[in-house]
Amino acid sequence: MIYQEVYYGCMTTAPQPHHRIAFLLSQLGSDAASGFERALQALDITASDAGLLRLIGRDPGVSQRALSAQVGVGPSRIVAVLDRLEGRGLIERRRSRADRRIHEVVLTEEGERVLGNIRPLAEAHESAFTECLDVEEVELLQNLLARIADFRGLSLDVHAGTSTS
Amino acid sequence: MIYQEVYYGCMTTAPQPHHRIAFLLSQLGSDAASGFERALQALDITASDAGLLRLIGRDPGVSQRALSAQVGVGPSRIVAVLDRLEGRGLIERRRSRADRRIHEVVLTEEGERVLGNIRPLAEAHESAFTECLDVEEVELLQNLLARIADFRGLSLDVHAGTSTS
DNA sequence: TATTGTTATACTCTATAACTATA
DNA sequence: TATAGTTATAGAGTATAACAATA
Incomplete structure (x- = not known):
């Protein structure tokens, strides 16, 4: 925030x-x-952690540099964040054999498990905002918001949601 | 944020x-x-500064404690913020004669001037979000958002906007 | 004893520059 | 020389505890 x-x-x-x-x-x-x-x-994770886990789950072996760019956290900050996630056993770093400068980041089994638990929480959170509206109103609201977002030039990344399911 | x-x-x-x-x-x-x-x-001010100036303009002589509670910045943090605003000549601190523990915070002339310049900026900013919608859509969107805000238990402070005009 | 403003401290997040090892 | 990861440093924001003056 x-x-x-x-x-x-x-x-x-x-x-x-x-x-x-x-x-x-x-x-x-x-x-x-x-x-x-x-x-x-x-x-026991932050929203930033959740975003990272999703990106890693979607693209196993992604480099820290790519993660940093996608999540907007800064190359130096990503180090501490991944240190913490690695310390909790959620991710692993492996030296790339193609380019030994690169750390390939992958999810552990525990990481996969935690990632799988994010979606139901996100859906419950979503419901907490739309419960007071009927189906047509939700659709209408989403349409209006999407138009503003488009007008503002925000990238919505519509395909992101489907890739982690 | x-x-x-x-x-x-x-x-x-x-x-x-x-x-x-x-x-x-x-x-x-x-x-x-x-x-x-x-x-x-x-x-050359932040949104937090703008909120403070509005509050002070609305309630001249307000105490730092009250400002802190209303703006949600923390009693110790408010000190540095007011120091900066006072250093720029936008506000003044006066010892209350009724209760000598209290600093009564007031706007200077320059502070009043800056405060007066906030509203047009806020209106232009508002337009930058609603330009892509017609009048009915804006009203509809506002209604939907207000209902969610109400449902979420957010205090909207509907009367705030009229008190600084 | 409680409260106002203040100072000090620690913790987090951010941003930047340097360093290393690789390429 | 350029890049990936890392380390170190400084800055801003937050939260907490303590302190002096005042009530």
């Missing part, structure tokens, strides 16, 4: 009472992110 | 392709918050 919390600090003084989509989005987005973090505490 | 960025790190691996409101919200919320930060750079 980088962005979310700062704007959130401004929450109690919304700029406009009638027309404040951006404000509502930042507030709800912050809530969604922190709620997801809270849900993942059941697995 | 606390929550936002962490969840955002998971962005490339959205849990569900078809039904992922929470994910979209966190993504758009992060974008909204960082965009607001960027807009405020024109005034």
Whole structure:
């Protein structure tokens, strides 16, 4: 939560009472992110960890450099994060034989198990946001949000969800 | 941006392709918050600063303790933040004569001026999110988002926007 | 005794620059 | 020379505990 919390600090003084989509989005987005973090505490991992595990599960043997770029964590930071995940037995680092500079990162069996437990938590978390809407409203809302995201030039990575199932 | 960025790190691996409101919200919320930060750079303040200035403008003479509670920044952190704002000549601290433990925080003239410049930036920022929708869609979206926020138990502080105008 | 503002400390995340070993 | 991983360092934000002045 980088962005979310700062704007959130401004929450109690919304700029406009009638027309404040951006404000509502930042507030709800912050809530969604922190709620997801809270849900993942059941697995004793962070949302950032979950993203890493998904990427590694999708692309076994991926390099730390590639992970760093995809998850946006910085090449030096990724070292400590992977150290921790390796210490917990969720991932392993193997020297590539093609290019001995590279560490190929793979999931352990335990890592696969934890990864498999993320999806149901994510689905429950999703439900916690859409429970108060009916099916048509959810679809409508998703359509509106997707249009804004597209308008804002955000990459939605629509294919990501299917690759870890 | 606390929550936002962490969840955002998971962005490339959205849990569900078809039904992922929470994910979209966190993504758009992060974008909204960082965009607001960027807009405020024109005034050389952060979103957190903007929230503080609004609160002080609304309640001149407010104590640091009250500010800390309202903005969620922590009593010790607020000291450094106010030091910086005071160093820039945007606010002043005055010893309360009723209770000499209290610092009454007020805006300077320059602080009032900067505060007055926040609203147009916030409105422009708002437009950057709603430009791609027509009026009915904006109203519909706001209604859906407000219902989720209410369902999630988030305090919207509907009256805040009118008090600084 | 409790509270306000303050200082100090530790912990996390971020960003940057250097270092090593490989290529 | 360039790159992958690593280490070290400094900065910002958060949280906590302690302290002096005041109530």
